[in-house]
Amino acid sequence: MFALVVSLVVTLVSVAYSGPVLDDILNHAAVDQSCLQRDKRLEVTQNSPIGQTFVTGPGTQQIFRITVSLDQSPEEWLSGEAVTLALWDSPAKNHRLAEFTLDNITVKNVIGENPFYLGAPAQPNTPYYFEITHNGKGDGKAFIYATSQDCYRRGHLIIGGSAQDGDLYFKVLVKRDVDHDLLMEDLFKQFDLDAPGMEKVKRCVHARDWEGAIRETVAHFDAKPLSQWHASKATPKKNPSAELRAAEKALRHIVEVEGKEFFLGERVNWWADPLPGTPGPSERLCNWGLPRIMGYAYINSGDERYARKADEFYINWMLDNPPPVRSDIDWYGVAYSGLQIARKLGPNAWYFYGELMKSPSFRVDTRMAFIYFQTQFCELLYQGIGTNGEGWGGNWGFQIYDALLENALENPEYAGWRKWADFAVGRLIALSREALCADGVLNEAAPNYHAISARRLRRLLEWSEKKKLGVPADLRETLARMYTFMAYLTQPDGRTPMFGDSDSESYCEELQQVARLLGRADLEYIATQGRKGKPPARASVAFPVSGFYIMRSTYLEQ
Numbered sequence: 001m002f003a004l005v006v007s008l009v010v011t012l013v014s015v016a017y018s019g020p021v022l023d024d025i026l027n028h029a030a031v032d033q034s035c036l037q038r039d040k041r042l043e044v045t046q047n048s049p050i051g052q053t054f055v056t057g058p059g060t061q062q063i064f065r066i067t068v069s070l071d072q073s074p075e076e077w078l079s080g081e082a083v084t085l086a087l088w089d090s091p092a093k094n095h096r097l098a099e100f101t102l103d104n105i106t107v108k109n110v111i112g113e114n115p116f117y118l119g120a121p122a123q124p125n126t127p128y129y130f131e132i133t134h135n136g137k138g139d140g141k142a143f144i145y146a147t148s149q150d151c152y153r154r155g156h157l158i159i160g161g162s163a164q165d166g167d168l169y170f171k172v173l174v175k176r177d178v179d180h181d182l183l184m185e186d187l188f189k190q191f192d193l194d195a196p197g198m199e200k201v202k203r204c205v206h207a208r209d210w211e212g213a214i215r216e217t218v219a220h221f222d223a224k225p226l227s228q229w230h231a232s233k234a235t236p237k238k239n240p241s242a243e244l245r246a247a248e249k250a251l252r253h254i255v256e257v258e259g260k261e262f263f264l265g266e267r268v269n270w271w272a273d274p275l276p277g278t279p280g281p282s283e284r285l286c287n288w289g290l291p292r293i294m295g296y297a298y299i300n301s302g303d304e305r306y307a308r309k310a311d312e313f314y315i316n317w318m319l320d321n322p323p324p325v326r327s328d329i330d331w332y333g334v335a336y337s338g339l340q341i342a343r344k345l346g347p348n349a350w351y352f353y354g355e356l357m358k359s360p361s362f363r364v365d366t367r368m369a370f371i372y373f374q375t376q377f378c379e380l381l382y383q384g385i386g387t388n389g390e391g392w393g394g395n396w397g398f399q400i401y402d403a404l405l406e407n408a409l410e411n412p413e414y415a416g417w418r419k420w421a422d423f424a425v426g427r428l429i430a431l432s433r434e435a436l437c438a439d440g441v442l443n444e445a446a447p448n449y450h451a452i453s454a455r456r457l458r459r460l461l462e463w464s465e466k467k468k469l470g471v472p473a474d475l476r477e478t479l480a481r482m483y484t485f486m487a488y489l490t491q492p493d494g495r496t497p498m499f500g501d502s503d504s505e506s507y508c509e510e511l512q513q514v515a516r517l518l519g520r521a522d523l524e525y526i527a528t529q530g531r532k533g534k535p536p537a538r539a540s541v542a543f544p545v546s547g548f549y550i551m552r553s554t555y556l557e558q
Contacts, residue, residue: 022214022365024175025318026183026372028327029064032057032174035152035167038145041071042159044083044134045141051131052168053091053155059176060124063087063098065329067113068132069169071143077104078138085116088129091158097121097128104138106271113171115271117320122174130170131158145169173328184210187368190375191217195413197224218367220413222357235358239300247297250290251309268313270320270335287343288317288352295355307359311366318369323376324385336385338392341377342403346410349374378407378420391427394435395442395449401427402456409467425469428460432478440481441546446500447489451507454482458514476518483514487526488541488550494529530555 033054044050056063066085086099098120107114122128134142145168146157152167193202197220204213249256253264270285294310297303321335342348353370356362381404384391392400405424408417435453437443442450457479464471486507489496495504511527514520524533540551 020365021315021363022369023178023180023183025315025322025369026187027175027178028322029173029175029329031171031328032060032176033152033154033170033172035147035170037147037149037151037167038069038169039147039149040145040166041143042146043141044132044144046134046136048160049131049133050144050146050160050168051091051129051158052152052170053127053129053158054152054170054172055127055154056122056124056172056174058124060122060126060174061177062175063118063120063122063128063172064175065115065117065119065173066130067115067171067173069145070107070114071145072108072114074108076143077108079104080135081138081142082135083107083132083142084135085118085130085132087118087120088131090127091129091161091163093129093131101135102269106269107142117267119319127155129158171328180210181208184208184213187372188213190372190415191413192415192417198413214368215364217371218364221371222367234299234355236299236302236355238302242297242300244297244301247293247306250293251305255290268316270317287340288314288349291317291356292352295352298359299355304359304361307356307361310356311362314366314370318373323373323380325379325383326376336380338381338384338386338400339396341380341385342400345374345377345381345403345407347406348403374407374411375414375416378404378414379416382416382420382423393431394444395446395452397427397431397435398453398456401431402459405460405463409463421469425460425464425471428456429471429475432457432475436478436482437543437545439485439543439545440478441485441543441548442482443546444500445546446502447486447496448502448505449500450482451486451505454479454486455510457482458517461517479514480518480520483511483518483520483523485543485548487511487523488536489548490526492529525555 033056035052042050066087068085070083081104082101084099084101087097089095089097098118100116100118102114102116132144134140146166147169148166150166155167157164157166157168188201188205191198191201193205198217200216201213201220204210204216246256249261253266253268254261255264256262264285268285268290291310291313294306294313298306298310322329324336349370353367381400383389391397401424404420405428408414408421408424411417414420431453435443442453444450457475460469460471461475461479463469464475486496490507490511491497494506494508496502496507498504508527508529511523512532515522515524515527515533521533522536525535527533535555539554540549542549
């Protein structure tokens with residue numbers, strides 16, 4: 001088994017929570033101490049560790065995470081190399097408080113600064129020391145950035161046990177003492193308490209009965225007739241044909257990618273990427289794949305082990321990846337890229353929530369945190385995280401804004417639902433003009449991406465007719481051009497040829513649906529291979545702007 005080297009040691013308590021689970025999640029980390037200058041690169045080895053002293057600020061109750069800046073050049077990180085950050089009471093190192101290890105793959109694939117999760121209980125206005133050591137494998141060294149300047153006045157750089165001028169480039173993120181009432185007030189500001197069905201929640205909030213408000217909010221969402229989880233709100237029962245091997249491995253924090261097993265750490269390292277470029281790790285780690293595996297196992301077995309582990313996975317992911325809009329945590333691409341956020345919204349998320357709904361191991365606090373994170377994901381997409389406010393384009397943009405729109409329309413209980421919906425509609429309409437060539441073909445030259453985008457515009461048109469969203473009249477024409485391309489691309493066997501990043505798909509079923517939506521008998525003819533509808537006026541057609549030329553003798557002979 002190939003092991004990702006990730007470890008966590010916390011003394012004094014078995015789990016580094018500062019209080020009730022929900023309070024801990026809502027108490028977002030903030031930068032407490034830092035030096036953000038760097039003008040030199042220092043060598044770290046097994047025998048010559050590098051560290052930094054610092055003093056916590058007022059109100060500190062937990063040292064949540066420390067980030068440093070390592071040289072992430074691929075040539076610097078050979079197979080087997082790893083660095084460990086240990087937190088100590090002082091440079092004398094009498095008491096180790098916590099440690100976290102990053103392996104060579106994780107260092108290379110985490111965007112920007114390098115985060116070491118610690119979650120260690122701490123005292124305010126107290127000196128501490130952290131030290132980074134190389135494990136001696138590979139070429140036996142790594143490089144870390146620092147400054148020769150006296151950047152941080154409350155501590156100093158230490159190399160090989162000796163104090164030096166200057167400081168490391170670092171950030172210490174902490175959780176501070178916070179008033180429970182303030183946390184709860186902020187939590188319920190994320191909801192429109194005047195929305196239908198929220199009457200009980202509103203009464204509890206006004207009475208400052210926070211436990212009651214949480215309980216009623218969860219009960220309200222659990223009872224919603226959301227279409228996306230109709231199939232998952234079943235009573236779990238043993239299914240002898242269910243494949244549970246992946247779940248059994250995930251119970252031990254092991255995932256399998258391309259036939260190889262990878263250990264993700266005693267506490268899962270959500271930023272790990274065992275095989276860069278493969279979809280496996282991102283599926284399991286970034287978009288809540290591990291709790292989804294557990295949800296499937298639970299609904300097909302009724303075994304509470306799976307539900308308990310799903311609950312643990314959700315909680316730890318939310319603790320370790322607080323939303324950047326609410327905390328000082330930097331944006332790490334694997335957790336908060338636009339497409340990964342979209343995959344944690346709407347049907348992709350609620351379906352698996354529904355599979356766990358009947359379990360007493362899926363705690364109320366976890367459910368409330370899940371619902372809260374849905375609001376934060378929407379706000380992140382609204383703000384365009386990681387895009388400098390410009391938003392996303394191409395097929396990613398269609399998928400992202402479709403997810404935002406659906407989550408907003410399905411959940412008018414969210415305080416921001418209307419602004420999110422209006423914004424998503426505007427972006428989808430803009431993409432229908434920016435991302436398509438004049439002949440109606442997506443400008444990414446991949447039929448699969450084109451179809452993904454067409455389906456999102458089709459949903460927009462359908463929602464517009466139901467919800468009176470006020471989309472422009474030419475949206476139907478745009479959609480007609482997109483599906484005309486998909487129809488002409490359909491081969492006599494009903495499947496599409498392979499161009500670019502595509503699959504050999506069949507569009508026949510959806511072409512029939514679109515034919516009815518748009519009143520296009522020619523699309524129905526192609527989709528049914530001549531059994532219904534009318535033959536197209538032309539057998540061959542050119543899409544000159546996008547560069548597709550499709551020729552056939554006649555449709556009547558097919």
